[in-house]
Amino acid sequence: MRLEQLRHTTPLIHNITNYVAMNSMANILLALGASPAMVHAREEVAEFASIAHALTINIGTLSADWLEAMQQAARSATQHGKPWVFDPVAVGATQYRQQAGRLLIAERPSVIRGNASEILALAQQASTGRGVDSTAASDAARDAASELARATGAVVAVTGEIDLVTDGKRLARIHGGHPMMPRVTTLGCSLTGVVAAFIATSEDTFLATCAALACYAEAGRIAGAASSGPGSFSSAFLDALYQLDAGSLPPVEITHVE
Amino acid sequence: MRLEQLRHTTPLIHNITNYVAMNSMANILLALGASPAMVHAREEVAEFASIAHALTINIGTLSADWLEAMQQAARSATQHGKPWVFDPVAVGATQYRQQAGRLLIAERPSVIRGNASEILALAQQASTGRGVDSTAASDAARDAASELARATGAVVAVTGEIDLVTDGKRLARIHGGHPMMPRVTTLGCSLTGVVAAFIATSEDTFLATCAALACYAEAGRIAGAASSGPGSFSSAFLDALYQLDAGSLPPVEITHVE
Amino acid sequence: MRLEQLRHTTPLIHNITNYVAMNSMANILLALGASPAMVHAREEVAEFASIAHALTINIGTLSADWLEAMQQAARSATQHGKPWVFDPVAVGATQYRQQAGRLLIAERPSVIRGNASEILALAQQASTGRGVDSTAASDAARDAASELARATGAVVAVTGEIDLVTDGKRLARIHGGHPMMPRVTTLGCSLTGVVAAFIATSEDTFLATCAALACYAEAGRIAGAASSGPGSFSSAFLDALYQLDAGSLPPVEITHVE
Numbered sequence: 001m002r003l004e005q006l007r008h009t010t011p012l013i014h015n016i017t018n019y020v021a022m023n024s025m026a027n028i029l030l031a032l033g034a035s036p037a038m039v040h041a042r043e044e045v046a047e048f049a050s051i052a053h054a055l056t057i058n059i060g061t062l063s064a065d066w067l068e069a070m071q072q073a074a075r076s077a078t079q080h081g082k083p084w085v086f087d088p089v090a091v092g093a094t095q096y097r098q099q100a101g102r103l104l105i106a107e108r109p110s111v112i113r114g115n116a117s118e119i120l121a122l123a124q125q126a127s128t129g130r131g132v133d134s135t136a137a138s139d140a141a142r143d144a145a146s147e148l149a150r151a152t153g154a155v156v157a158v159t160g161e162i163d164l165v166t167d168g169k170r171l172a173r174i175h176g177g178h179p180m181m182p183r184v185t186t187l188g189c190s191l192t193g194v195v196a197a198f199i200a201t202s203e204d205t206f207l208a209t210c211a212a213l214a215c216y217a218e219a220g221r222i223a224g225a226a227s228s229g230p231g232s233f234s235s236a237f238l239d240a241l242y243q244l245d246a247g248s249l250p251p252v253e254i255t256h257v258e
Numbered sequence: 259m260r261l262e263q264l265r266h267t268t269p270l271i272h273n274i275t276n277y278v279a280m281n282s283m284a285n286i287l288l289a290l291g292a293s294p295a296m297v298h299a300r301e302e303v304a305e306f307a308s309i310a311h312a313l314t315i316n317i318g319t320l321s322a323d324w325l326e327a328m329q330q331a332a333r334s335a336t337q338h339g340k341p342w343v344f345d346p347v348a349v350g351a352t353q354y355r356q357q358a359g360r361l362l363i364a365e366r367p368s369v370i371r372g373n374a375s376e377i378l379a380l381a382q383q384a385s386t387g388r389g390v391d392s393t394a395a396s397d398a399a400r401d402a403a404s405e406l407a408r409a410t411g412a413v414v415a416v417t418g419e420i421d422l423v424t425d426g427k428r429l430a431r432i433h434g435g436h437p438m439m440p441r442v443t444t445l446g447c448s449l450t451g452v453v454a455a456f457i458a459t460s461e462d463t464f465l466a467t468c469a470a471l472a473c474y475a476e477a478g479r480i481a482g483a484a485s486s487g488p489g490s491f492s493s494a495f496l497d498a499l500y501q502l503d504a505g506s507l508p509p510v511e512i513t514h515v516e
Numbered sequence: 517m518r519l520e521q522l523r524h525t526t527p528l529i530h531n532i533t534n535y536v537a538m539n540s541m542a543n544i545l546l547a548l549g550a551s552p553a554m555v556h557a558r559e560e561v562a563e564f565a566s567i568a569h570a571l572t573i574n575i576g577t578l579s580a581d582w583l584e585a586m587q588q589a590a591r592s593a594t595q596h597g598k599p600w601v602f603d604p605v606a607v608g609a610t611q612y613r614q615q616a617g618r619l620l621i622a623e624r625p626s627v628i629r630g631n632a633s634e635i636l637a638l639a640q641q642a643s644t645g646r647g648v649d650s651t652a653a654s655d656a657a658r659d660a661a662s663e664l665a666r667a668t669g670a671v672v673a674v675t676g677e678i679d680l681v682t683d684g685k686r687l688a689r690i691h692g693g694h695p696m697m698p699r700v701t702t703l704g705c706s707l708t709g710v711v712a713a714f715i716a717t718s719e720d721t722f723l724a725t726c727a728a729l730a731c732y733a734e735a736g737r738i739a740g741a742a743s744s745g746p747g748s749f750s751s752a753f754l755d756a757l758y759q760l761d762a763g764s765l766p767p768v769e770i771t772h773v774e
Contacts, residue, residue, distance in 0.1 A: 022536040026701035044612040063299040096302040185284035229497025239745025354560040443542035487755025
């Protein structure tokens with residue numbers, strides 16, 4: 001089982017993430033069984049990315065210095081054969097974020113994880129002009145994810161009420177989670193770290209990403225049943241991740257899209 | 259009811275706040291029903307402030323780059339008719355903070371929210387030399403708040419055991435809350451975001467600020483009754499904000515000071 | 517009792533710490549009864565360090581600007597007779613951190629608190645070439661701590677399953693705590709603040725450091741007994757610190773090493 005493998009390995013996950021997410025993400029990775037480190041100085045990111053088992057980059061609270069460090073870290077990870085996950089927070093919201101998205105996609109992430117509108121925004125940038133069909137929200141996200149996966153070579157995960165994962169050939173849907181999850185800040189950002197921990201300790205990036213999302217959804221379902229608001233949910237969610245039994249996870253539904 | 263209006267609108271609140279507060283503030287805004295975003299890069303703050311429904315600026319963990327971004331964001335908010343709330347953390351503590359206070363007051367905040375000593379420090383800066391009567395702590399805060407409101411055109415909220423709100427003409431006192439609140443970090447900073455969420459979705463800034471403080475005090479009262487220390491209080495406070503029933507809020511006492 | 521003295525004084529603790537730890541550390545200091553402030557701008561750190569009762573410096577999320585501010589703050593603290601605690605997070609991991617460690621040790625911290633590998637890395641830097649005996653992990657940490665204490669004049673605390681504290685002459689072992697503690701992020705970083713709060717309100721830095729660690733271990737033991745995962749542990753830990761009865765702390769075992 002991938003979760004047991006992760007817990008046995010305790011992978012070191014190097015995160016360049018936003019200020020809001022740092023504490024929650026570190027707690028979520030520790031609860032799961034990984035070892036988080038937040039390191040962003042240009043003086044050391046490349047060296048640290050070569051030591052860690054995987055890297056995550058999140059543009060939530062961006063600035064010029066950090067963007068430069070993100071590019072250096074991503075390049076070092078790729079050079080040293082370490083997988084990295086890109087989290088394009090609000091990538092369509094400002095011109096600066098669109099530019100950051102382009103620069104980081106060029107560093108070839110292993111996985112891109114975002115919500116539907118972020119994946120749509122990236123796919124439109126990456127597409128050769130044909131554009132993305134957006135007649136229906138979920139179809140649009142699926143088509144955008146497939147197109148983005150093919151254009152970049154990354155596994156693309158679109159998370160929301162139902163999660164989609166695709167490598168351009170296979171498509172998985174992960175059900176579960178809980179309606180309280182969007183009322184707790186940075187659960188999406190933290191999931192990016194969980195994806196990194198799974199792909200760092202598994203050979204098939206697509207299946208490892210699916211396993212990460214399935215674990216998260218299951219912990220969300222358990223926490224939701226045990227809480228009465230976002231405060232008690234946060235606490236119960238960490239406990240659920242810590243106690244998660246790899247044997248009891250629901251199966252992931254995978255289809256072939258080509 | 260203003261709380262129902264807020265929940266219906268889900269206002270996007272742009273926050274340039276201190277590192278300590280970011281996570282708590284985001285969770286508090288989400289629990290209440292608003293949509294928080296933390297964005298501070300000079301490359302994008304002006305653009306983002308024009309998109310959001312309201313802006314907050316908090317000088318808790320200040321630095322030169324951020325102060326510049328704060329000024330740009332505040333200017334953009336004012337230009338685009340978006341209200342903004344200023345939180346002058348420890349404004350009297352160092353010369354640098356005094357200077358930051360002057361620069362940001364000059365950008366004409368809609369609301370200034372601070373504790374008694376912060377409001378006193380700002381009022382002394384804004385006053386024309388007459389000084390602030392400080393014979394008694396609560397009287398001093400009331401007089402300083404009125405003077406600051408008249409000098410700046412902002413609604414001024416002094417939060418503490420009893421909250422005071424004034425626009426220079428009307429004065430409101432909000433009772434409630436709980437003695438555990440000062441033992442949880444950044445509850446004051448986060449309240450600044452809650453004020454922004456209310457004024458973004460209401461026409462009368464003074465009454466909207468009163469409603470924000472009344473909701474916060476009531477959630478504090480509920481959480482205090484259900485907790486045995488600051489850890490359980492934090493969790494119960496988020497749950498209480500999430501579950502808050504707009505119909506059961508205690509009335510706010512308003513007097514006319516002119 | 518040192519805890520009662522601390523609560524009576526409510527010392528103002530100036531922290532230049534990493535982004536991950538800030539919120540947790542502030543909450544832990546407030547729960548304990550101290551008053552935390554996070555201030556890092558070069559424009560004000562020296563002034564603020566002269567106002568506060570003690571200073572902490574943590575290199576977890578380092579950058580060039582901050583390192584400069586850390587040096588200025590440490591120098592100001594030393595000049596104004598204020599104690600300061602150094603937390604050398606991952607000091608051996610990159611060349612940049614090794615350099616930061618050397619620069620900050622040169623500013624003469626009152627206490628150095630780290631895990632065994634961090635203290636070993638610092639001791640190797642500080643040693644005159646003889647190296648540190650590393651035949652057994654706990655012996656190595658003890659010898660490194662003593663050597664580092666003698667080389668720097670600081671009290672050295674090595675925290676882990678069993679904590680060691682030494683001033684080069686006396687050696688204390690603090691038992692207790694709980695296995696859940698390493699699964700919650702920044703409990704070590706926050707302990708650095710707790711040490712600062714104790715040494716700010718006590719004359720004997722060695723004994724005050726021991727008292728800080730004993731309180732922390734006891735709160736951990738209480739929280740561990742009341743929780744079922746890292747989420748409920750965090751909440752219970754803050755409640756336990758808040759409720760901690762100074763009279764019920766277990767004794768600290770002290771031996772003389774010279």
